[in-house]
Amino acid sequence: MSLNSACERTAFCFDMDGTITKAELLPCIASELGIADEIATLTNATMDGHIEFEPSFRLRCLLLGQIDPQVIRQVVAAVPLDENLLRFITDRKEDCFIxxxxxxxxxxxxxxxxxxxxxxxxxxxxNGKLQLKSILNKARALRGIRENIGYERVVAVGDGANDAVMLDQADVGIAFGGVHAAAQAAIHASRYVIHDGSTLCNLLRTL
Structure with missing residues (x-):
């Protein structure tokens, strides 16, 4: 670790689906409607950059909004997490962001x-109907973490094309292929490419 990085306040920013979780959440939720394969295909096409995130996400929410939200939370609660990343985050809650x-x-x-x-x-x-209020802009979120919360350095970890802008804006971008090979857009925007949680956390501890 360099002297500069040791003195700078560093934020660690993590994508969630396929990074912290060991599976993409929306296909898991879609199993409740019997359309897991269809949602998985749409999700993978979005992750790979073939479909833009926002219209894809709106469509998936329109379909999955039919499911009772309590059932959705039960499904989400059962999805396994990468225990290495979970431990890293819970040990450094004040400097970690999803x-x-x-x-x-x-x-x-x-x-x-x-x-x-x-x-x-x-x-x-x-009235029982899902309404989208806002869709996250990851680049804007990263700027807010840096400028409004006051971090000198930002380390970002993600696995899909929709993470590329976040990885590119970070001081250190890491493409993570925990579930599948990281999308090419994420790889091109990153300094490192890591394929398992243990190795990723070892790297994060040096930054």
Missing amino acids: VSGNLNIWIQPILQRCGCQAFTSVGEYV
Whole structure:
């Protein structure tokens, strides 16, 4: 570790789906409607950069918004997490941030386990119908962490094309292929490419 990096306040920013979690959440949720394969195909196409995140996410929310939100939270709570990353985050809650395009009201079980601050898309149920209030812009979230919270350095970890802008803006971008090979856009925007949680955490501790 360099003297400069040791003296600088560093924020560690993590994508959630396929990074902290060992599976993409929306296909898991879609299993409740029997459309897991269809949502997985749409999710993978988005992760690989073939479809833009926002219209893809709106479509997936439209489909999955039919499911009882309590059932969704139960499904999310059962999704396994990368224990190495979970331990890293819970040991450094004050300097770790989840930056996820997923909906705050769906991913509360994971946010509670991690215990750190999170930037997410926002939704609410009105008369039983899901309404999207905002879709997270990851680049804007990173700027807020740096400028408003006051971090000199930002380390970002992500695995998909929608993470590329966050990885590019970070001082250190890390493409993580915990579930599948990281998308090419994420790789091109990163300084490092890591494929397992233990190695990733070893690297993070040196930064």
